[in-house]
Amino acid sequence: MNEDNLNLIDTHSHIDMIQNISLEEVIANAKENGVSKIILPCAYPGDIDKIVDITNKFDNIYAYLGVHPSEVKDWDDSLLDKIEKIAANNKKIAGIGEIGLDYYWDKSFIDLQKEVFIKQIRLANKLNLPINIHDREAHKDSFDIIEENNEGSTVIMHCFSGSVEFARECIKAGYYIALGGVVTFKNAIKMKEVAKDIPLERLLLETDAPYLTPVPFRGKENQPAYVRFVAEEIAFLRGISLKELADATTQNAERIFKF
Numbered sequence: 001m002n003e004d005n006l007n008l009i010d011t012h013s014h015i016d017m018i019q020n021i022s023l024e025e026v027i028a029n030a031k032e033n034g035v036s037k038i039i040l041p042c043a044y045p046g047d048i049d050k051i052v053d054i055t056n057k058f059d060n061i062y063a064y065l066g067v068h069p070s071e072v073k074d075w076d077d078s079l080l081d082k083i084e085k086i087a088a089n090n091k092k093i094a095g096i097g098e099i100g101l102d103y104y105w106d107k108s109f110i111d112l113q114k115e116v117f118i119k120q121i122r123l124a125n126k127l128n129l130p131i132n133i134h135d136r137e138a139h140k141d142s143f144d145i146i147e148e149n150n151e152g153s154t155v156i157m158h159c160f161s162g163s164v165e166f167a168r169e170c171i172k173a174g175y176y177i178a179l180g181g182v183v184t185f186k187n188a189i190k191m192k193e194v195a196k197d198i199p200l201e202r203l204l205l206e207t208d209a210p211y212l213t214p215v216p217f218r219g220k221e222n223q224p225a226y227v228r229f230v231a232e233e234i235a236f237l238r239g240i241s242l243k244e245l246a247d248a249t250t251q252n253a254e255r256i257f258k259f
């Protein structure tokens, strides 16, 4: 059981993609490890209905709806209407995501990525919902597009992978930084610096399960229960208690998502 009475929130976890254990087990393990809520991001347009079903079925599962930058070839403007209809007045839809730019996997359709990113930012603004940003090797363009287009939505940089300087720029612009398993990797010097540097009131925790499994389970399939290893590492780096780190990041999430 959750012996040390932790209250953690995994703010980005693809629990629908976990292969080795059932969704029920995923959620039970999370609970036992003090994870009270999980936000499930949408990546593929075809997954929207499945993701909404999961949030309807389980109390503590919320969702971001949106299309991942690597999947924008399947974009259709009718998705804006679809997402708007589902998200309006639905407390289980925590934001629009994961949206952004990815110059790592495929650079052949950058213009389309930007176009779809902007449309989804405007949708979030219209719905007054936070945006969960996927930025891979596209820091400057992602930042510029957000600054030029976002009107009022809270910005969360999911799986932050930039430098301390970029983190400071994001903090100055009012964004939140979400850190996951990478911060536990021995060679992740840059990420450890970021974890120490950013103000506690702008920090969020995530797993990005089933990917990026933290130490000591690196190499195995990730799950929300392991968000506590992320929390432990960041607490250690900052020289504060696990409880303090958990409470602060959970309060941040509760404030952003109105949980």
Ligand code: NI
Pocket: 012, 014, 041, 098, 208
């Ligand atoms: Ni993700």
